[in-house]
Amino acid sequence: MSKTDDNLKIAFADESQTNIEYLAYAQKAIDEGYVEVAQLFREAAGAEVVHALTHLKVMDVVKSTRENLREAAEGESLEIMSMYPKFIEEAEGEGRKEASESFRIAFEREKHHRDMFRQALKRMSA
Ligand SMILES: [Fe+2]
Ligand SMILES: [Fe+2]
Incomplete structure (x- = not known):
């Protein structure tokens, strides 16, 4: 396994984790009445999904x-x-x-x- 393969795994895990954290932060922001901040977190969370999926594609783990x-x-x-x-x-x-x-x-x-x-x-x- 090359360094880049290892890095892809790390980056994929990090982006996936960040996605969930941002969704939780967005919920908290809504609970505290910060609707616009919630929107920022939700938008970024969506981008993290794209990053994670792009890494995953390179990792070639999605089969039939x-x-x-x-x-x-x-x-x-x-x-x-x-x-x-x-x-x-x-x-x-x-x-x-x-x-x-x-x-x-x-x-x-x-x-x-x-x-x-x-x-x-x-x-x-x-
Ligand atoms: Fe499960
Ligand atoms: Fe990201």
Whole structure:
């Protein structure tokens, strides 16, 4: 893996993360009555999506829909099998109730995502 491949991964993660943060900032701005500031955050959030998608295109990770379904199901599986159970356990061990609850909500939903993707894949193969 080259330096540029690594950098693409980092930039993609950063842009994706920034998108969500800006959406959350926009919501906060609305809650505080700063509608125009909310608009700035929403606009920038949209641009970050374009940046992330452009990086993703260069990274060549978007394949055929059949392959994407397989990849997505695997990713969800990984979250269900190893990531979230470990995170929930560690959060509970540290007495971080709010974090463990957040992990648990996602964990439960990922099962649904995985099954949806698997079913779509099955229908495609039928
Ligand atoms: Fe950006
Ligand atoms: Fe998911």
